[in-house]
Amino acid sequence: MKFTALTLLSAVATSTAQVVLVPPGPIRGPNTLVFKEIGGVVNNECLTFTNNGNIVDAACALANVDRQVTPGKILGTDVLIIQRSFTQQFRPDLAGKTACVAFNQASFRAEDCDRRDLLFARFDLGTGRIVANGHTACLSGHDKIAQVTTDFTGRTCAQFTITAVAPTRP
Numbered sequence: 001m002k003f004t005a006l007t008l009l010s011a012v013a014t015s016t017a018q019v020v021l022v023p024p025g026p027i028r029g030p031n032t033l034v035f036k037e038i039g040g041v042v043n044n045e046c047l048t049f050t051n052n053g054n055i056v057d058a059a060c061a062l063a064n065v066d067r068q069v070t071p072g073k074i075l076g077t078d079v080l081i082i083q084r085s086f087t088q089q090f091r092p093d094l095a096g097k098t099a100c101v102a103f104n105q106a107s108f109r110a111e112d113c114d115r116r117d118l119l120f121a122r123f124d125l126g127t128g129r130i131v132a133n134g135h136t137a138c139l140s141g142h143d144k145i146a147q148v149t150t151d152f153t154g155r156t157c158a159q160f161t162i163t164a165v166a167p168t169r170p
Contacts, residue, residue, distance in 0.1 A: 025098055026081050026113045028072040032167040034062050035069060035123070035130070035160040041146045047160075049082055051090035053099070053110030055139075057146040065168040069101065071123060074113060077133055078122035082110050085170035103132035107150050108139055128159035 035047045041057040048058035048066045061067060068083035080101040086094035094112060101121040102111035108130070111118050119132040121139075130139040136154035143149055151157060 026072045026074045026079055026100065028070045028081055031164045032068050032070045032083060033123075033162045034060065034067045034165055035162055036060055037142065038128070038159045038161060039141075040158075041142055044146055047148070049084055049099075049110050051086070053086065053091050053094065055101070055108055055110075055148045057142050057148070062163060062165045063168055065170050068165060068167060070167065074100075074120065077120060079113065079120040079133075080123060080130070081113065083167055083170060086110065101130070103135060103137050103150075108132070108137075108148060123160070123162070127157070128161065129157040130160060131157070 036045045037047070037057060040046075044057045044059050046058055046060040046067050047055055047069070048064070050056060058067070065084045070081045070083060072079050072081045082099040082101065086099060088095045091110070094110060098113045099110040100113040101108055102115070102118040103121055104111065104118055108121055119135050121130050122133055123130055131137065131154065137150055137152050138154050138157035140149045140151035140156050141158040
């Protein structure tokens, strides 16, 4: 009897002691995209990320790394991973890190994908909109100097078309 009980306890301990591996950082999807705002700034309709991480409309230079975004996931949540890198001079908090499009309760901009205090953005393929996960906010277009604007209610969202591109090294 002791042998059977010991064998049973050993089997239970072995079957319940499983290691769950959580991948570090975001997992990139298969396509890198350039987003073009429908009705955007003429000749400057594509989203780009400035040195300080703000999003503006610029010329649709598909091979420019600052125009490229790769949809992916962080722990099952859809995110938009920014292809470009950032420097100590302009965004020391992003230097050497992977940046994602995030909503910080005021605007959409480049932020560290490892932060958990922000709402990351996703692209809704069905509507062509860039929206904040878990919030009504969306990119709503651009202002007079081509900086993107935000609609906190989600009623007036800009629509984007996408072009798949070969990713450019950051």
